[in-house]
């Protein structure tokens with residue numbers, strides 16, 4: 264390591280702010296799903312001032328670094344490469360007290376604050392940040408990946424709930440630049456805060472942000488619903504949006520194979536289906552409202568409505584139960600699949616009209632070309648999001664080589680993007696894991712513009728493994 268740089272970093276961060284021992288660095292060099300490398304050191308600023316001074320030092324000495332929040336990202340954007348020369352700049356200690364403004368319904372948070380910590384502070388005011396997922400990410404990482412989650416149809420993604428960002432860019436020097444405002448109306452030209460959203464740190468380092476909060480629902484009604492056919496799934500969705508546009512928060516799809524994996528491997532999750540027979544496809548429907556139960560019972564509303572859907576043969580069954588228990592099935596899938604074999608994960612989205620067609624094509628195509636692979640898909644049906652996860656044997660007959668997996672991955676993504684007009688990265692963003700697909704599917708002109716923006720905002724900065732040029 265450059266000794267002058269090390270001395271500067273030590274004076275900024277003190278001895279506890281720098282990890283050099285490989286064991287101490289271990290949790291920071293491996294991603295939640297992809298990405299494993301080596302770090303020169305892990306840098307952990309504890310204040311915005313320390314973060315800015317650290318960034319200035321890395322910039323001055325031309326050092327290469329990756330930004331990291333809670334390290335729950337799924338495209339390898341937060342972990343260093345294998346060269347051992349990159350620093351990890353972990354912002355997970357950058358936690359100043361959360362400032363809640365109940366009049367504006369906003370929270371101002373520093374980058375390292377976790378989603379659960381933000382919600383704990385917001386709950387005292389009857390508010391919450393409505394991005395819901397099975398991990399507990401940092402706010403900086405959520406902005407950088409524009410996290411989606413299971414309640415996107417009601418509340419939108421992070422971008423939709425982002426008021427302003429204080430970001431470090433080299434042109435700002437020792438001061439962060441503020442993009443955006445908590446104002447609800449501000450029609451004054453280009454909204455630059457969006458550049459920071461979903462770009463993995465390539466266009467600036469998020470230090471602090473103000474996000475919009477929502478009133479905590481007073482009640483929820485949750486049911487597992489079995490559509491009569493693939494076509495009736497979309498009729499169910501259309502009817503929900505027609506009849507309860509203000510209440511519909513989630514419509515999460517789960518295939519039989521995905522649910523069976525949960526019941527097999529997660530003993531705390533009970534199989535709620537009669538005789539234990541798991542239907543071929545189930546959707547978890549959730550309605551939420553801020554109205555009190557005394558004013559309106561969502562459970563009664565949903566029960567009666569599903570009764571009509573049953574009569575009209577849109578669905579063949581509906582199961583009500585403890586909402587936490589039902590959600591545990593959905594949130595247990597990723598974990599459970601890891602016990603089943605080698606998971607080949609896809610985070611795609613499709614126009615809703617093609618959802619059933621794509622699933623039908625996938626089943627047939629895989630049965631013909633990759634008979635050892637099982638489809639264990641699930642996802643955010645209402646927004647077209649599909650975690651098209653496949654499971655192959657880890658070893659022995661039917662196990663796939665890395666090359667075979669790469670060919671399979673390419674074939675499926677070509678189909679998604681080129682024939683079904685879908686996306687190869689629905690909500691996890693761009694990182695080294697899917698960078699090649701960015702190059703393949705992004706129009707040349709768009710890449711040129713984005714690359715030019717990156718060169719303007721982050722000239723000469725060796726930040727991260729996510730690049731748009």
Ligand SMILES: Cc1cc2nc3c(=O)[nH]c(=O)nc-3n(C[C@H](O)[C@H](O)[C@H](O)COP(=O)(O)OP(=O)(O)OC[C@H]3O[C@@H](n4cnc5c(N)ncnc54)[C@H](O)[C@@H]3O)c2cc1C
Pocket residue numbers: 295329330331332333334335336337339340341354374395396397398399400401402403404405406407408409410411412413463464465467468469470597690691694727729
């Ligand atoms: C079990 C599980 C379930 C998940 N479910 C969902 C889901 O439903 N929807 C969804 O969208 N995602 C989901 N994810 C993915 C992941 O949780 C999100 O991408 C998350 O928001 C990343 O936040 P993080 O703090 O962990 O970021 P990290 O993983 O640490 O970093 C992610 C990216 O952001 C960059 N970054 C981190 N901090 C900053 C910063 N301060 N400034 C600029 N760039 C920064 C990193 O360099 C990297 O490129 C899931 C992950 C897991 C493990």
